[in-house]
Amino acid sequence: MSYTMYKRTLNANREKVHIIAGKRLMNMVSMIALLVAAIIALFPIYWVIVSAFKTEKEVFIMPPVWIFVPTMQAFKKVFEMSSNFGRCMTNSIIVTVISVILTTIIGSMAAYGLARFRLKGSKDISFYMLSTRFAPAIGFVIPFYLIYMRFGLIDTRLGLILANITINLSFTVWMMKGVFEEIPVALEEAALIDGMPRFGVIRTITLPLARPGIVATAIFSTIMCWNEFVFAFTLTQFNARTLPAEMPRFLSANNIQWDVLSAAGTLVIVPMLIFAFFVQRYLIRGLTLGAVKG
Amino acid sequence: MSKIFLEHVVKKYGYITALNDLSLECQDREFVVILGPSGAGKTSTLRMIAGVEAITSGNIWFDDQLVNEMPPGERETAMVFENYNLYPHMTVFDNLAYPLRVPKRAASYAKEDVTEQVHRIANMLGIDTLLNRMPDQLSGGQKQRVSLGRAMVRMPKVFLLDEPIAHLDAKLRHQLRAEFKRLSREFNSTIIYVTHDYKEALSLGDKVAIIKKGELQQVGTPEQIFSEPANTFVADMIGEPAMNLIPAKLLIEQERLFCTAKGFKIELGDYERQAVLSCGKNVSQVYIGIRPMYLSIANGSENKDAISGEIYITEPLGYKTQISVQINKQLFYVIVTGDYSYSIGDKIVLIPNKQKILLFDRENGRRITIV
Numbered sequence: 095m096s097y098t099m100y101k102r103t104l105n106a107n108r109e110k111v112h113i114i115a116g117k118r119l120m121n122m123v124s125m126i127a128l129l130v131a132a133i134i135a136l137f138p139i140y141w142v143i144v145s146a147f148k149t150e151k152e153v154f155i156m157p158p159v160w161i162f163v164p165t166m167q168a169f170k171k172v173f174e175m176s177s178n179f180g181r182c183m184t185n186s187i188i189v190t191v192i193s194v195i196l197t198t199i200i201g202s203m204a205a206y207g208l209a210r211f212r213l214k215g216s217k218d219i220s221f222y223m224l225s226t227r228f229a230p231a232i233g234f235v236i237p238f239y240l241i242y243m244r245f246g247l248i249d250t251r252l253g254l255i256l257a258n259i260t261i262n263l264s265f266t267v268w269m270m271k272g273v274f275e276e277i278p279v280a281l282e283e284a285a286l287i288d289g290m291p292r293f294g295v296i297r298t299i300t301l302p303l304a305r306p307g308i309v310a311t312a313i314f315s316t317i318m319c320w321n322e323f324v325f326a327f328t329l330t331q332f333n334a335r336t337l338p339a340e341m342p343r344f345l346s347a348n349n350i351q352w353d354v355l356s357a358a359g360t361l362v363i364v365p366m367l368i369f370a371f372f373v374q375r376y377l378i379r380g381l382t383l384g385a386v387k388g
Numbered sequence: 389m390s391k392i393f394l395e396h397v398v399k400k401y402g403y404i405t406a407l408n409d410l411s412l413e414c415q416d417r418e419f420v421v422i423l424g425p426s427g428a429g430k431t432s433t434l435r436m437i438a439g440v441e442a443i444t445s446g447n448i449w450f451d452d453q454l455v456n457e458m459p460p461g462e463r464e465t466a467m468v469f470e471n472y473n474l475y476p477h478m479t480v481f482d483n484l485a486y487p488l489r490v491p492k493r494a495a496s497y498a499k500e501d502v503t504e505q506v507h508r509i510a511n512m513l514g515i516d517t518l519l520n521r522m523p524d525q526l527s528g529g530q531k532q533r534v535s536l537g538r539a540m541v542r543m544p545k546v547f548l549l550d551e552p553i554a555h556l557d558a559k560l561r562h563q564l565r566a567e568f569k570r571l572s573r574e575f576n577s578t579i580i581y582v583t584h585d586y587k588e589a590l591s592l593g594d595k596v597a598i599i600k601k602g603e604l605q606q607v608g609t610p611e612q613i614f615s616e617p618a619n620t621f622v623a624d625m626i627g628e629p630a631m632n633l634i635p636a637k638l639l640i641e642q643e644r645l646f647c648t649a650k651g652f653k654i655e656l657g658d659y660e661r662q663a664v665l666s667c668g669k670n671v672s673q674v675y676i677g678i679r680p681m682y683l684s685i686a687n688g689s690e691n692k693d694a695i696s697g698e699i700y701i702t703e704p705l706g707y708k709t710q711i712s713v714q715i716n717k718q719l720f721y722v723i724v725t726g727d728y729s730y731s732i733g734d735k736i737v738l739i740p741n742k743q744k745i746l747l748f749d750r751e752n753g754r755r756i757t758i759v
Contacts, residue, residue: 278473280471280473281475283438283473284469284473284475285475285486286440286460286461287461287463287466288486288487288542289461289462289490289542291490291491294491298486303476303477
């Protein structure tokens with residue numbers, strides 16, 4: 095080959111090396127950035143869980159103790175300080191499960207109607223539902239309390255379930271509307287022409303195709319119900335108390351026992367962490383679903 | 389019996405009129421093609437017949453039964469969609485079996501019957517090796533066959549096909565057009581086929597209805613549409629290259645009818661003379677319509693009904709050549725078969741086949757015929 099050709103291939107190769115090196119550098123920088131973000135996000139959780147296994151003194155020591163002998167005494171103290179804690183766990187589970195099931199069913203049906211049928215004022219209804227998310231929950235607490243007093247729903251699981259449904263319905267409807275809108279109407283029309291009645295069409299065509307979206311929405315609802323604090327704290331006292339609402343019991347004016355608080359916190363956080371770990375790919379699918387359509 | 393009658397059907401979407409007063413009759417077991425450009429309202433018509441689109445006004449009758457409000461499932465129609473609409477979460481087998489498993493048919497089809505019927509139809513369409521695949525693993529032609537199979541599997545009274553081969557490559561389209569023709573003979577159903585391709589209309593239909601912007605232009609057999617177009621739109625739509633439509637003037641000299649434009653003066657025959665006279669009004673501005681295949685090239689001998697011009701472009705297309713001849717800033721298209729030795733710039737003389745000349749009123753585009 096001629097000298098000019100040789101020079102050209104040399105330069106081309108150099109450019110390729112630069113591009114590859116550039117890519118590798120970008121990868122490394124992104125990795126480092128992600129690592130830093132992960133540490134900032136996860137450190138508090140790590141700290142709480144680790145502190146749960148320390149003694150009271152170990153929690154306070156400065157500089158912090160990284161290596162220590164784990165002990166369960168904080169957990170024992172949790173159940174001593176709050177005789178109700180076991181009941182709170184069951185309540186959290188029951189209330190969350192039932193709330194999510196009911197919210198998903200009712201919300202999906204409403205979303206299907208909004209997505210498929212051109213009802214008068216459906217645009218207004220959609221926006222109205224969305225607007226309920228704008229106001230902070232705490233603004234509704236007093237009216238809820240008064241109404242619940244009238245109906246004897248204070249400190250009942252039913253009351254809490256109703257409150258959860260109220261809060262989460264708009265989110266569910268909004269997300270499910272996006273899910274249903276992504277399923278082509280033409281498929282349902284084809285099924286109708288094939289002779290399937292409307293409910294059969296929903297059962298055999300719409301729901302199977304919407305399943306990833308339904309699961310993602312249900313996961314979000316689960317996390318929101320489990321962590322719900324404001325309504326749980328004000329509308330329950332003892333019988334229907336849920337885990338997040340029980341947390342303030344570990345705070346007192348004089349002295350905060352950090353190890354006990356951490357242990358209680360761990361018991362609240364860990365179930366959700368395990369849950370999220372197992373359903374993470376549905377969560378990711380859900381995050382990208384409603385976001386694009388809306 | 390599966391006669392379909394559309395009576396003064398109107399479809400409006402808000403303020404837009406998609407279909408304006410369409411009346412069409414499809415006889416039992418007839419193959420009717422609805423032909424028109426995009427946006428003409430063909431798909432709306434089909435969807436209203438299927439029952440998935442509401443009728444703004446007018447009536448649709450199936451065998452003397454009014455079906456305006458009848459839900460699609462009860463209409464005994466099957467539809468093949470333009471983009472196939474296969475159920476993506478089911479195998480090909482389940483897609484084909486779906487119509488047989490719906491509640492109203494499940495009673496008459498036991499599991500073995502379903503399998504047998506699905507296999508029968510799959511064999512007929514050549515997709516029996518694909519029964520375990522999912523729709524996203526199929527090519528366009530295969531998807532189209534599955535879509536067709538899903539419609540065929542329940543032996544409906546009426547087939548509705550919405551541009552079923554529009555998205556396939558030319559060769560496959562040609563192949564499937566022939567197969568459609570064969571299949572239609574085997575089925576005892578009325579077929580309504582919607583397309584924008586005139587070739588499908590001419591080759592497949594017993595009857596062709598041409599629609600433009602929601603208005604019916606003409607209904608007739610393929611021969612009628614081809615040789616007796618009702619107006620310039622129909623004339624222009626059918627045939628490739630399109631019919632030559634040349635602006636001209638009519639004159640009557642000594643009881644003989646001539647059409648003239650710059651560059652030629654052609655005497656027209658008896659039929660045309662009677663047609664112009666019976667027309668009722670004084671028509672002088674017309675379009676002369678003559679198809680490219682009815683123009684021949686003079687071989688030197690004198691001919692008074694000749695048009696002379698210059699070759700503008702030649703397009704060799706294998707066995708035939710398409711020549712555009714420029715005559716006084718007008719382009720005439722001629723088709724020449726066999727060998728040729730013409731090149732751009734050559735002077736050329738064209739002789740029209742006078743039997744095949746059509747006259748169109750320039751004012752409204754309608755063909756001038758004996759009333």
